Amino acid sequence: MRVVVQRVSEARVTVDSDITGAIGPGLLLLVGIGQDDAEATVTAMAGKIARLRIFEDDVGKMNRSVLDVGGEILVVSQFTLLGELRKGTRPNFAAAARPEMAAPLIARFVAALRQLGLTVEEGRFGAYMQVTLVNDGPVTIVLDG
Numbered sequence: 001m002r003v004v005v006q007r008v009s010e011a012r013v014t015v016d017s018d019i020t021g022a023i024g025p026g027l028l029l030l031v032g033i034g035q036d037d038a039e040a041t042v043t044a045m046a047g048k049i050a051r052l053r054i055f056e057d058d059v060g061k062m063n064r065s066v067l068d069v070g071g072e073i074l075v076v077s078q079f080t081l082l083g084e085l086r087k088g089t090r091p092n093f094a095a096a097a098r099p100e101m102a103a104p105l106i107a108r109f110v111a112a113l114r115q116l117g118l119t120v121e122e123g124r125f126g127a128y129m130q131v132t133l134v135n136d137g138p139v140t141i142v143l144d145g
Contacts, residue, residue, distance in 0.1 A: 001037045001045055001105075002081045004030040007054055007139035011074045013123040014130045021121030026071030028133050031109060032081030033102040034095050037145075042105050045145040046112035049073075054139050062139075066118065073113055076123040076131055077106045099126055 005027055012022035029049065033042075055064040055071070066073065079102065083091030097105070103125045113120045123129045 001034055001041050001145040002032040003045060003049065003143045003145070004078075004081065005049060005052065005054070005141045005143060006030075006133060007136045008074075009134045009136045011131065011133035013074060013076055013121075014132070015124045015127045020124050020129075021074050021076075023072035023074045023119075023121050025069070025136070026073050026119075027066050028074045028076070028131070030076050030078045030081060030131075031106060032078055033097040033105045034082055035097050035101070037097060037105055039105065039108055041145050042109040043112045045143065046109055046116065048143065048145070050113060050116045050118060052141070054141065067116065072119045072121065074121045074123075075106070075110050075113070076129060077102065077125050 008028045009025050011028040012019050050067050051065045053065050054062050055069045057063040079096040082096040083093055084095060085091055106125055110120050110122060
């Protein structure tokens with residue numbers, strides 16, 4: 001599992017001109033599920049992200065989590081995060097999970113975030129999506145699980 005975490009002041013995802021998810025301040029999560037990932041992987045990653053201290057405290061130090069600041073989360077599945085480029089210039093996506101495996105794990109990831117008390121919006125799995133965001137900071141972290 002690979003997640004690109006972006007601290008945002010706002011973000012939204014659009015499919016066929018319809019906004020499927022939009023948030024104010026919080027985190028945009030681009031999520032790639034790998035062939036070896038399981039429910040335990042996505043649940044652990046949800047806990048790590050919910051507690052990731054990348055929001056500033058009263059003295060300007062990154063010391064607060066999305067839970068601490070009451071931020072929202074937008075989850076966008078993105079299998080291309082698992083693209084491999086060791087040879088050539090055309091990405092190989094063999095490490096990415098097949099849709100029938102990845103879709104339920106993305107759903108479980110979203111459910112785990114919600115169980116932690118977070119407000120979570122989503123893109124649409126497998127759809128062509130347009131993601132708009134205002135990166136706050138910018139703060140961008142890549143997590144592998």
